[in-house]
Amino acid sequence: MSSIKRLVYAVIQFLREQSQRDDYTSDEQESLEVAVQCLETVFKIGPEDAHLATSKSLEEVFSQAHPMSNELSPVESPSISPADTEKAEKLKDEGNIFMKELNYEAALDCYTQAIELDPNNAVYYCNRAAAYSQLGNHSTAIKDCEKAISIDGTYSKAYGRMGRAFAGMNKYKEAISSYQKALDLDHENESYKSYLKIAEQKLKQVPSPTSAGWGFDMASLMNNPAFVSMAASLMQDPQIQHMMSGMMSNAAGGPAAGVGGLTDLSSLIQAGQQFAQQIQQQNPELIQQLRNHVRSRSFSGSAEEHS
Structure with a gap:
């Protein structure tokens, strides 16, 4: 039980640190604080349990609490036939044509079919995010961008499109963070620089009196x-x-x-x-x-x- 409490204590400390980050909204910070309080109540952990603190990372503490977790075999991605790969690429190209024609519903359908054939291609999720944003479904666009980033963490375009989705929801603070990450990966991209500047201006603007x-x-x-x-x-x-x-x-x-x-x-x-x-x-x-x-x-x- 002590190893579990040590793990929970480490999680609490991690959440408390996250709740103090400047790039989180007040609602997000409040949610993290609530999670901390719930854990402290359930596991009866308080300030007097400082002896549970450790200099090890959360991953290391978790590994010690659950040593069997390191022996689990990684989940293998399903193999994709060359025929499916080729078909998915054609669907993606068709979707791109529909996007240029402003037929976003048709583009969305093409990208979705491509994802079903090849669910591990970051480009398909990123392109579908663009279609979702054009249809006003920014929250789903953000999820697709996050999926693309989970597949390829260096994909700057996914961060850029996530920034535009946040901006479409008037969440300029999050948009700025996304654009900055996109620029970190693609320093010379003028579009990201322009969108970042616009988002920063929007964040500073006073609401219109009308x-x-x-x-x-x-x-x-x-x-x-x-x-x-x-x-x-x-x-x-x-x-x-x-x-x-x-x-x-x-x-x-x-x-x-x-x-x-x-x-x-x-x-x-x-x-x-x-x-x-x-x-x-x-x-x-x-x-x-x-x-x-x-x-x-x-x-x-x-x-x-x-x-």
């Missing part, structure tokens, strides 16, 4: 044809028209009011925020769609070459 605390910029939406079309359709709704009329009345000024009763730009912004907040209350699904739409366009950049 965002009303929602997490997206209304001005950028007004330049989006899809949003303008949706807004025009929305304004045909009698309930929305009535709500808009009431909003305008509330924002109206006195005799000196300008066109439509709005006295100045700040009144217009306030009226727009009020309208948007009421839309959010009545149709939160619409607001979430808008968020996803904006995120899917973040860092889309120009068409990139695929491996």
